[in-house]
Amino acid sequence: MELESTISRGIKLGADFVEIREERSRTTILRVVDGVVRELSSGDEFRIGVRTLYKGGWGLSVARSVEDLEEALIDSFELAKLSSNRSRRLEVDWPSFKGNYEVLGKEPAYEVPIERKIGILIDQHKSASSIRGVRNTNIFLVDSIKETRILNSLGTDVDQRIARIRMAAYIFAHEAGVTEASFESKGGLGGMEVIEGSDVAERAARRAVEALSAVPAPPGPRKAILDPKLAGVFIHEAFGHAAEGDAIVNDESILTGMMGKPVGSPRVSVVDDPTLEGLYGSYRYDDEGTEARRKYIVREGVLSSYLTNLEVSRKLNVELTGNARSMDFGNPPEVRMSNTFIERGDWSFEEMVSEMKDGIYAFGSLYGYTDPAKGQFMFKAEGGWLIERGEIVRRLREVAITGMTLEVLHNVEAVGNDLHHDPGNCGKKGQWVPVTTGSPHIMVRSLVFGGR
């Protein structure tokens, strides 16, 4: 059964809405440890996800080939009926989108001989391991091309071919019984040009070695400067997740009912923009086929937009923002961020250090997570520097930071003029999607640091 006729058949069966997502991906995974290829794997995957809506309930089933489509459709419709509930019928009056989008890059990674990719990773290893104190280098390269076609019963029909590539270095340094590690990555949409010329391994190595002389961070509340990587994770974890419309619909967010109200310092504006060229979290059409667009979540401290997908835009009666994303064919699209960042301000880093006088400059990010219902977050910086009398004096390690999202956002006293983006993968409801976090340096009046 063809994709289009499957959709008509679904509507005839009684579904309120039918969507088909056909996905084909080709991936190469390369891992070089201490200069030795420890993993070289490549493969193809293909699936067709069929999603139906019936009286407010969704069903999802997956076909392995076009021949299985009819069975998947019937399965999906039966599942939708099981989830349905007459009392929360969803109005299906969404706009439809048509178009196609392709980003393969100047030099598509799938066309590049594996030997050259290995050579790049070996060079990364060499530059990192030549630094005194480096004990172990782990360099990864993952490139993929994903072709997606999304059709639905409202007439949406979009094709997208997106190539993503990411190189990452995880470096361990050791001296006199002390071991430290550091992580750096570079990635984006496109081909080899995204990662070539990058010095991720060397930068990670220098920071791992530097950390050997670090002491644990002093615990308790402190003034803080966050570097772009850490401030980017803060705005993604602590704020972005709370602005995802499903959390608003479900009354699980501190931002419920806050539209148009101040949620932070007037110095802070936050943007989510999937259309930025080449960033790791970019796309033209989201996983429901909605055309992506740039929007302010916060404009000068005031909450100005929630992120939405089809269902949430209807339930909140707000615009579609193109933020429906799923990990793959087997998972329903959820409301997710894309490239989320704090807009540039006008402070230099030196001005912040001198203004702060005493506090902690925290940098890098290992991970972070949030509880949008309580508005509580935690993130783990890779390291930090103690600042005393306006001078950077001592390297810190194990810098854990907890806070209440809105308090911290109100406490932002300065925003830097040096916006920087970082690739990452964001987890929610068991699904991981590529995203970009970003920010300039920011200075915060008080943050709680954990430590010994």
Added chain:
Amino acid sequence: MLAEEAVRAAISEGAEGAEAFEIRMRKISLNVERGVLKTSSTIREIGLGVRAYIGKKLGMAFSTNPPEGASAGRRAFMNAKASPEDADFHSLPEPRRVELMDGLLDDRIRDIDVSEASSIFMDSVEAAKLSPSITSVSGILTLTYAEVRIFSSTGVDVSEGRTSFNIFLEVAAKDGDRRGSGFNFSEGRKLDMLDPRRFGEEAGEIAVKSLDSTRIGVETLPVVFKPKALQAIVPFIVDEAANAENIQYGRSFLTNRLNSQIASDQISIIDDGRIPWLIGSSSFDDEGIPTTSTRVVEEGTFRSAIHNWYTAKREGRESTGNASRDYRRAPSVGANNVRIEAPNLEMDEEELLDVRRGILVLYTGDTPNLATGEFSGMAETAFLIENGEPTRSLRQTSIAFTLEELMKELDGIGKDVASVGSYLGGSIRLKARVSGPGSS
């Protein structure tokens, strides 16, 4: 036949040996939002991963498209050809006698239909709505039936069926300006391990209790970690720190510490892959090597790392049955189930909580630092203990200690043994540095 086809194709291209890892599964997923079922889904998956080698050159390939087994085999060979030599690669796993164990396949999960799964899940969801202050219950239930097969040119040919459930619930509560949240999760291989109503009630109770909250300053206090808070901490000692790959490359704080004392002599920590119905159990690991019980820490002394075939052969020893993989990747090293034994330190819950002032941690999403063994993270769900009683919930509180402090200085282990993720054990009490913004 898929696995044979892939191996045959790699060999006929010129590979000296090849191995296929094949997984077929059926997965039911149910998604609840705001207390009602929102999405139901079923997926049938076939994943095939192939390893092939030529001398000391190793390559891998994968496919999810069944007719392409042969092409995955050929591609694995091509990748081996393109790969430089790895001097530490000795061989693909050789067959070992595998005794198939009971307690991996629950007929109820294997045969369940979506409507029965939904009724079980909704029992949990309804039970969580135990107070008018609860505004939302969300969560996911996943039930999986998987058949795993490993077949190789070296003679490995093993297969078995395994089932599992995985459930989590998030509950939000609101009373005026006060906001609270509760969280619960569980997994195992047998559905009877789950009491849906009790599971839901626990999440709801935490959400309601967390409406009353307080903040503390910087103190050193006795901290009682419940098993759910330990699931990412105690197994880390085995999964990451005692992981042979991490030790061989000098990444772990346990590097060069074999046979030295790293814990109190009251404590033993064991990796055990053969405990019926636990999520980390299987008859054989992901390379077809029988799982076993490895005494990683014995009466305080670090006795053994955990190995897959590659890391074991690198040291001229036997694999401990700890290969872990998905079909896309090369096998890594991973813990099965991690048990902690400390019979002389066992306490009832009342004894564990019997402190004038302390903290009870139900959940933390953080993990320790592999290189240093330090833990510094947020007590995401935690309560202040005052005179032996958990009282108000704590916000913005972080805890710091090292894994060696945990292993050397824990002064009590609860009899409330539970299986959470790969942790099997009771609550643990130790003194740790806690840090918050100050009293309120």
